[in-house]
Every structure is written in structure tokens, then in C-alpha cells.
Amino acid sequence: MDVTTDSGAPWLIAGLGNPGPEYAGNRHNVGFMVAELLAGRMGGRFKRHGKAQAQVVEGRFGAPGPASRRVVLVKPMSYMNLSGGPVTALRDFYKVPTDRVVAVHDELDVDFGVLRLKLGGGDNGHNGLKSMTKAMGPGYHRVRCGIGRPPGRMQVADFVLKDFSSAERKELDWFVDRAADAVEALVLEGLERAQSAYNS
Numbered sequence: 001m002d003v004t005t006d007s008g009a010p011w012l013i014a015g016l017g018n019p020g021p022e023y024a025g026n027r028h029n030v031g032f033m034v035a036e037l038l039a040g041r042m043g044g045r046f047k048r049h050g051k052a053q054a055q056v057v058e059g060r061f062g063a064p065g066p067a068s069r070r071v072v073l074v075k076p077m078s079y080m081n082l083s084g085g086p087v088t089a090l091r092d093f094y095k096v097p098t099d100r101v102v103a104v105h106d107e108l109d110v111d112f113g114v115l116r117l118k119l120g121g122g123d124n125g126h127n128g129l130k131s132m133t134k135a136m137g138p139g140y141h142r143v144r145c146g147i148g149r150p151p152g153r154m155q156v157a158d159f160v161l162k163d164f165s166s167a168e169r170k171e172l173d174w175f176v177d178r179a180a181d182a183v184e185a186l187v188l189e190g191l192e193r194a195q196s197a198y199n200s
Contacts, residue, residue, distance in 0.1 A: 016103055053085065101140035
């Protein structure tokens with residue numbers, strides 16, 4: 001997509017996670033963490049949206065002027081495995097093309113602290129992506145935030161619903177900051193440039 005032309009439609013950035021304080025520090029909630037940081041950068045606060053089971057912040061990425069981009073940050077409040085409903089409702093409400101939807105999510109098959117950006121693809125067993133793909137098809141962007149695989153015989157479900165380890169927490173702020181930078185680069189500069197800068 002040519003990011004130099006703005007059709008007027010905003011970008012929809014969906015940070016995936018589970019609502020509620022008991023989940024806030026979980027590996028599965030890294031998408032929420034990135035969305036919250038981006039909201040803070042824009043000076044916005046999440047508010048419940050009247051048309052979807054989600055919290056949203058509207059704002060812009062980039063310096064003021066024609067190169068800036070309208071964005072809607074989204075935190076679905078439906079639990080991870082039902083993310084597709086709220087995200088699709090907001091996509092339709094804001095009239096966003098599917099290729100301007102970005103899912104920010106945890107990724108088991110990428111090492112902790114590593115980012116991968118891509119357009120389309122499978123869900124890799126991720127219930128949030130599975131729900132989004134079922135609702136709108138696979139043609140949306142993903143910012144995959146690596147959390148690595150569970151150690152030993154720990155079940156995947158237990159691993160993703162645990163908080164980051166103390167060693168990981170030392171790097172977590174840096175990682176979330178870098179992921180937020182990658183989302184901004186994707187919207188402002190396009191996928192290829194963002195991939196070359198952030199796919200490590």
C-alpha cells in the first residue's frame with residue numbers, strides 16, 4: 001500500500017489481550033501494553049466505544065501536517081478468543097480497509113524480545129488471530145511480539161496466561177517501546193521499510 005496517499009480512512013491498531021487486572025501483566029497481554037503506550041504517546045485515554053465491546057483512542061501518528069496519519073487504537077474487551085467481533089465492528093464503523101487493520105499480539109514461535117511484521121498469513125494457533133481471521137479474512141497486518149516457547153512440559157495456555165518472568169520484565173519496557181515504534185513505522189512508512197528496520 002502506498003502510505004503517501006491518505007484515503008481518509010484511519011488505521012485501526014488492535015492490541016490483543018484479555019480485559020481485567022488479573023491478566024494485565026500476562027504474556028498474552030503484550031498487545032494491550034503496546035496499545036496503552038501508543039495511547040500515552042498521543043496524549044489519549046482509552047474510553048469505551050458505543051458500537052463495540054472495546055475501548056478506543058482516536059488520534060494521529062506523525063508530525064502535524066499532511067504526512068500524519070489518523071489512527072484508532074483498540075483494546076477489545078471481549079477476551080482474546082472473541083477479539084474478531086469487536087475489531088470487525090470497529091473496522092466497519094470507521095470504514096477501514098482490512099489492510100489498514102493491524103493486530104499487535106504475542107507470538108510463541110518468535111524469541112522473547114524479537115519483533116516480526118507481516119501482512120496476512122495464518123493464525124499459528126493464536127486464538128485472537130483465529131477469531132479476527134474468521135471475522136474479516138487474513139488480509140490484515142500483524143506486529144508479532146515474540147514471547148518464546150514455554151519451558152519444559154508447561155502447557156502453552158498456562159505459559160501465555162502467566163506474567164513475564166523477572167528476567168523478562170527487565171527488558172519488557174524496552175521491548176514494548178520498540179514494538180510501539182514498529183507500529184508507528186508501519187503506519188507512517190509502509191510495511192517494507194518497517195520490516196527492514198524492526199524485523200530482527
